[in-house]
Amino acid sequence: MAHLKKTDLNALESRYRANLINSCSGIKSVNLIGSTNNSGITNLAIFNSVMHIGSNPPMLGFILRPTTVRRDTYNNILENKQFTINQIPYHLIEQAHQTSAKYEVNASEFDELNIEQEFIEEFEAPFVKDSAIKMACRYVNSYLIEENGCRLIIGEIEHIIYDEKGQAEDGWLDVSKLKSTACIGLDAYVETQLIKRLSYAKPNENLKQISHGS
Known part of the structure; x- marks a missing residue:
């Protein structure tokens, strides 16, 4: 077993250290966050930090890296107070990964990467049409993490759209049945498989084991 102390971690080459720290916490959800600016240009960006904040009221959060460089998702959310969270189907993994590239501010990742977008009434932020689980969120607040300059962005869920074949009678969603992608670190994508509830x-x-699909 490898055993690295803080001094060892600090001495690692930066990319090696980033790969290690990003993957050592295990498998995470990975989502595409959709937003739009005041000029109507849509944006789509991949995030592996979406988390449950609470169910009443229903809120989700995600971690935004330091705003010392241009962050279109953050700027758009501040402008319009809306964003969508879209789980990634297997067939969109490569396009989803490519959204992390730095496109021009007036370019839409939907157009650049041939990802089909869709909208619902009374909500300006775009959804990924092929996503099996997608949520429309209203911006609530952000909290600066002083230790590293990142921000926790919190949104309240106003709409959830999902494929009902993945839902159990008690409301639980089986994301493995809906073939939603998960990730390890920054660049590895994995399938999900239910072991037991x-x-x-x-x-x-x-x-007691809860019967699958019940």
């Missing part, structure tokens, strides 16, 4: 944990009670 377990009952709510209580002291001195045996766990």
Whole structure:
């Protein structure tokens, strides 16, 4: 087993260290965040940091890297207070990864990468049409992480659109059945496979397996 101390980590080559730290926390969700600016130009960017904030009210968050350089997603959200979160189907992995490239501010990743977008009434931010689970969020707040200059962006979910074949009777969504992509680190993409669902944990009670799809 490798054992690296803080001094060892600090001595690593920067890209090696980034790959290690980004992958050591395990498999994460990966999503495309859609937004639009005041000129109507749409933007699409890949993020591996989307997280559950709360269910009542329903809120999600994601981590934005330091704004010392141009961040179109952040600027668009501040302008229009709206964004979408779209899970990535397997057939869009390469185009989704390519959204991390630095396109010109007046270019839309939807157009550049031939990703079909769609809209719903009363919401300006674009969705990825082929995504099996997609959410429309209203910007709530952002919090600066002083230690590294990143920001936690929080949005309240106003719409959820999903393929019902992946939903159980209790509301749970099986993202593996909907073939949503997950990721390891910054550049590795993996399939998801359900192992088991377990009952709510209580002291001195045996766990029960929840039937798949129930």
